[in-house]
Amino acid sequence: MAICALPPSTVRLLGSSATIATPHDLVKELLENAIDAEATTVDISVSADALERLSVRDNGHGIAVRDLESLGRRAHTSKLRTFDELPARAGKTLGFRGEALACASSLSSVTVTTRAAGEPVATRLRLRPAVAGGGVQDSRPVSAPVGTTVQATQLFVNMPARRQNLLKERHRSLSSIKELLEGYAMARPHLRLSLRISDGGVRPWSYSPRPVPSVKEATLQIFGTNLAANCVHLTLVDEAREDGSRPQQPTGYLMDAFLPAPRCDVDAVRGKGCFISVDQRPVSASRGLPKKIARSFKSHFYGHLTRAESGNRPQASLFMQLDIRCPPGSYDANVSPMKDELLFVDESKLLECFEGLCRKLYGGEAASVATLTSPTAAGPPETRPRGARPSSM
Ligand SMILES: Nc1ncnc2c1ncn2[C@@H]1O[C@H](COP(=O)(O)OP(=O)(O)OP(=O)(O)O)[C@@H](O)[C@H]1O
Ligand SMILES: [Mg+2]
Structure with a gap:
């Protein structure tokens, strides 16, 4: 033809x-x-x-x-x-x-x-x-x-x-x-x-959001109190983002996460889904950076469990929520027909930031990679990571 x-x-x-x-x-x-x-x-x-x-x-x-x-x-x-x-x-x-x-x-x-x-x-x-x-x-x-x-x-x-x-x-x-x-x-x-x-x-x-909307509240309404009570809210602010000289045009990253707390009830956080978004755009966790983030999270979480509990559980998928705020120009959104896949200019820096957050939460790391905060409203004090300070957000 x-x-x-x-x-x-x-x-x-x-x-x-x-x-x-x-x-x-x-x-x-x-x-x-x-x-x-x-x-x-x-x-x-x-x-x-x-x-x-x-x-x-x-x-x-x-x-x-x-x-x-x-x-x-x-x-x-x-x-x-x-x-x-x-x-x-x-x-x-x-x-x-x-x-x-x-x-x-x-x-x-x-x-x-x-x-x-x-x-x-x-x-x-x-x-x-x-x-x-x-x-x-x-x-x-x-x-x-x-x-x-x-x-x-x-x-x-x-x-x-x-x-x-x-x-x-x-x-x-x-x-x-x-x-x-x-x-x-x-x-x-x-x-x-x-x-x-x-x-x-x-x-x-x-x-239906409450007057002060939060991921914790959304988790609670959608998945129930047991899951929400077993997670902790963390914010990681990249140093560049904390530079107050350009408040309208942030240059660094911010990670806002609601993750299973250390020593949580593992059954409560299993199989509830992996929710990753970038600038509040939900992205697929089966490709690219979100896939690497999900894998890294799982390995940090189960790594910590092995040390803390030495349990022999199969590594089932776990609940996680993460929103990454990025400076303008740091990714390409025109990658797939569904617009749920992104290509990042500096993927390794983001992965590093997330791993820093996991190490702080599950690894007991004392050195500060960036600013890590855990608002008291997001979880009971015993679920706060060591070295974290209350959030101003
Ligand atoms: N619910 C809505 N409220 C207000 N404006 C709307 C709404 N839906 C569509 N529009 C208008 O119609 C235009 C075309 O919508 P359409 O979804 O086809 O394209 P788009 O949103 O601009 O891009 P994309 O194809 O990536 O979704 C939008 O740019 C917007 O101006
Ligand atoms: Mg549209």
Whole structure:
């Protein structure tokens, strides 16, 4: 067969189904749009098969009327102007490609209801499929509060094999959406999140932050008091970050962790998940630096157990939560379609910082690698690492 150009509609469909391959991927994109719009509450509703209907409602800043015609058009975004901006913007915005809504409208029928602050009414519009160029198919004014609701129906209707497979895996789809929300609650404990599965007899899920949100509170609500009581909160501040001369533009790293305490009940911290985020962007722990961090954590924890308890336990996966705050320009976020993989300029320094934190917590190290703090509110005093001082955070 000779080499020929594919029709643009085929190119779009092929690209869209690679970016959004499952209902989970679509919820992730819509949730990230809500977070980028500064929403504090995001409510997700999904049909029992996760394919018939899916909607994400937020109380973010909404979309201005002048921008509506740009919705669902490929490579149309309000979050980035040039590629050069990406390193500095990656820590401030979850999305940057201007592709997600266009992909969604290639794979499903998408309705957006939105109202920006200062506008008297909301607009409800149907997106023209991205294969036909995107933009608005039809619209009408409706009554709705400031914020945005995106509803997608008939997911993957134009891809029968994928739809059939997803129908068979609907329970997996629903549980992966719930896990996604748990990951965002751990990375952003100030967000109010809820998931409702309509007509499935499945119990709704929700997370509501307390007036002073914390990872400990999120852990407690999501996984129960036993896990939260067996973990300790630590903050490691890289010396460069403590340089107060450039408060708007930090140069060093900060690690904020909620980890199993030394001498904790190991059964309470087993198999509850590994939550690593960078600038509050949840990242996959199965690749790159997060994978190395997870491995290092496990070896420090079990190493300490062996010494302290000389138990013969199999090294099961353990709960850990870590958020790394990075200075602008310290990583590339444009690595994978899911935007959950990052490439760091100085990966070894970050790994070193994390290992310093583990040594302090589990190794009884006295020398200071950087500033290590353990807020009293985060755990009982006996779980504080030796040499730690109360946090000012
Ligand atoms: N919930 C929302 N609230 C406010 N604005 C939104 C919302 N969803 C989408 N938008 C607007 O629509 C634009 C396109 O969204 P889309 O998700 O397609 O791209 P993006 O978020 O810019 O980048 P990415 O493809 O990486 O997600 C966004 O840049 C934003 O301006
Ligand atoms: Mg987006």
